[in-house]
Amino acid sequence: MEIxxxxxxxxxxxxxxxxxxxxxxxxxxxxxxxxGANAISGITLVGALSLDTGSNLQxxxxxxxxxxxxxxxxxxxxxxxxxxxxxxxx
Amino acid sequence: xMEFDLNxxxxxxxxxxxILFIYGLKMLSNESSAARGNVVSSMxxxxxxxxxxxxxxxxxxxxxxxxxxALIGSAFALKVKMTSIPEMVALFNGFGGxxxxxxxxxxxxxxxxxxxxxxxxxxxxxIGGITFSGSVIAFFKLAEILKGDNNLLNKASRWFLIFxxxxxxxxxxxxxxxxxxxxxxxxxxxxxIFIALLIISLLAGLAFVLPIGGGDMPVVISLLNSFSGIAAxxxxxxLTNTALIVAGCLVGASGLVLTLxxxxxxxxxxxxxxxxxxxxxxxxxxxIDGEIKPISAxxxxxxxxxxRSVLIVPGYGMAVxxxxxxxxxxxxLLEENGCEVSYGIHPVAGRMxxxxxxxxxxxxxxxxxxxxxxxxxxxxxxVDIAIVIGANDVVNPSATEEPGSPxxxxxxxxxxxxxxxMVLKRSMASGFAGxxxxxxxxxxxxxxxxxxxxxxxxxxxxxxx
Numbered sequence: 001m002e003i004x005x006x007x008x009x010x011x012x013x014x015x016x017x018x019x020x021x022x023x024x025x026x027x028x029x030x031x032x033x034x035x036g037a038n039a040i041s042g043i044t045l046v047g048a049l050s051l052d053t054g055s056n057l058q059x060x061x062x063x064x065x066x067x068x069x070x071x072x073x074x075x076x077x078x079x080x081x082x083x084x085x086x087x088x089x090x
Numbered sequence: 091x092m093e094f095d096l097n098x099x100x101x102x103x104x105x106x107x108x109i110l111f112i113y114g115l116k117m118l119s120n121e122s123s124a125a126r127g128n129v130v131s132s133m134x135x136x137x138x139x140x141x142x143x144x145x146x147x148x149x150x151x152x153x154x155x156x157x158x159x160a161l162i163g164s165a166f167a168l169k170v171k172m173t174s175i176p177e178m179v180a181l182f183n184g185f186g187g188x189x190x191x192x193x194x195x196x197x198x199x200x201x202x203x204x205x206x207x208x209x210x211x212x213x214x215x216x217i218g219g220i221t222f223s224g225s226v227i228a229f230f231k232l233a234e235i236l237k238g239d240n241n242l243l244n245k246a247s248r249w250f251l252i253f254x255x256x257x258x259x260x261x262x263x264x265x266x267x268x269x270x271x272x273x274x275x276x277x278x279x280x281x282x283i284f285i286a287l288l289i290i291s292l293l294a295g296l297a298f299v300l301p302i303g304g305g306d307m308p309v310v311i312s313l314l315n316s317f318s319g320i321a322a323x324x325x326x327x328x329l330t331n332t333a334l335i336v337a338g339c340l341v342g343a344s345g346l347v348l349t350l351x352x353x354x355x356x357x358x359x360x361x362x363x364x365x366x367x368x369x370x371x372x373x374x375x376x377x378i379d380g381e382i383k384p385i386s387a388x389x390x391x392x393x394x395x396x397x398r399s400v401l402i403v404p405g406y407g408m409a410v411x412x413x414x415x416x417x418x419x420x421x422x423l424l425e426e427n428g429c430e431v432s433y434g435i436h437p438v439a440g441r442m443x444x445x446x447x448x449x450x451x452x453x454x455x456x457x458x459x460x461x462x463x464x465x466x467x468x469x470x471x472x473v474d475i476a477i478v479i480g481a482n483d484v485v486n487p488s489a490t491e492e493p494g495s496p497x498x499x500x501x502x503x504x505x506x507x508x509x510x511x512m513v514l515k516r517s518m519a520s521g522f523a524g525x526x527x528x529x530x531x532x533x534x535x536x537x538x539x540x541x542x543x544x545x546x547x548x549x550x551x552x553x554x555x
Contacts, residue, residue, distance in 0.1 A: 070159020
């Protein structure tokens with residue numbers, strides 16, 4: 001239980017940090033911000049990697065979780081990179 | 091004394107990856123460092139994956155799933171057109187939610203007794219499930235495959251949401267009662283409830299997004315973006331994984347900030363957007379005086395050619411017509427002609443936050459020429475011609491002039507105060523808000539009817555002659 005409370009503490013701090021960071025991002029960059037956030041939400045990959053694969057169902061669940069998270073990670077970072085390289089100042 | 095086992099190594103790795111994520115987002119606050127920020131963030135992800143992957147039990151399964159995901163993701167990222175980015179982001183929000191959904195499902199199956207941890211797996215499944223199915227609906231709405239104007243279905247959806255909420259409260263109550271040692275509630279019962287919860291959360295996502303109008307999709311995908319992060323953070327608490335918590339919260343906060351910015355730019359409350367909709371939010375606009383003054387491309391050229399300062403205001407119509415490249419060409423020709431050209435970007439123009447900026451960046455428009463309403467409105471009188479390309483509600487003067495209008499109070503680009511407003515439009519149909527636009531009837535307005543890309547191409551051709 002103590003660990004859970006500690007985790008909630010981290011959670012709260014991270015939310016406030018996130019709000020501060022994001023509110024400084026100019027509206028010009030909001031689309032790449034969103035696709036970049038897509039990529040970061042692929043962090044579930046880290047959780048999915050260590051899932052139990054004992055039964056058939058567990059195997060399917062782990063496989064699906066890893067696949068969808070990887071789509072986000074690879075797709076998200078690549079498309080964000082593609083967009084951000086277009087932002088140029090002349 | 092701390093031991094240097096694998097787990098400690100992982101935790102240290104997660105700390106560094108959190109630093110990289112945070113620094114990457116910080117670098118995104120400036121156009122010149124944003125691209126590097128994205129790379130920094132991806133290094134954070136790489137590090138987090140590397141320290142986790144060392145101890146995997148089933149390498150064949152893990153690597154083949156990762157490879158599959160990498161192939162699909164990369165194909166999406168390299169193929170997608172810039173005009174379709176909103177659809178892609180919507181879909182990816184859904185994938186993030188779905189991944190958390192599976193994660194929590196799998197974790198639930200590992201639990202051998204009733205405990206309060208179960209509530210976390212419930213929570214993750216609910217948020218993940220809503221995010222997934224809601225995003226799929228948002229995707230279909232953005233792709234204009236789905237309209238969602240069936241009133242009966244919309245009403246049923248709202249009732250289903252209430253039912254889902256009640257079910258969740260009862261489900262959580264059962265877990266708490268079981269956790270406290272109530273003997274009537276055993277694991278088998280909780281497992282049945284969980285299966286029902288899986289289905290209900292998916293249906294609730296459908297019921298949530300189905301009734302929301304296509305014009306409100308920028309807010310919806312921002313919110314679902316936030317949900318995908320919250321689901322990951324919730325899964326992180328469930329798995330006691332700090333990397334998931336920190337990264338998930340950053341995404342959750344990001345989506346939340348964007349949602350609030352969007353709602354503010356539309357001058358509406360979140361409740362109004364998600365549960366009321368535009369149609370019923372106000373009385374219809376008053377009769378509009380004045381007449382529409384159409385203009386031919388030839389005449390439009392003469393007007394534009396004489397202008398010293400031009401403001402280009404793009405909207406979703408520019409995206410539909412894929413007109414960003416000819417718009418940029420027109421802008422260049424005007425500049426060669428000694429005219430000052432800037433671009434007025436409204437925060438909710440297009441189908442997602444910042445949509446117009448990406449399209450114009452693709453067409454090579456310098457980002458310091460992209461201005462927000464608050465930068466332009468004060469000097470609008472000095473603009474000779476405001477060229478409105480497929481935008482409607484964001485330039486509707488009712489927002490400032492007509493207290494009875496549903497969009498009254500919404501910050502707009504006040505192009506009606508420019509010397510001339512030239513509106514490129516396919517027809518006289520009203521915008522997403524379904525509100526008539528008095529701008530078109532103003533004395534200083536000219537309407538250039540037709541496909542945005544064709545109209546601008548004609549102007550460009552006239553310039554070159």
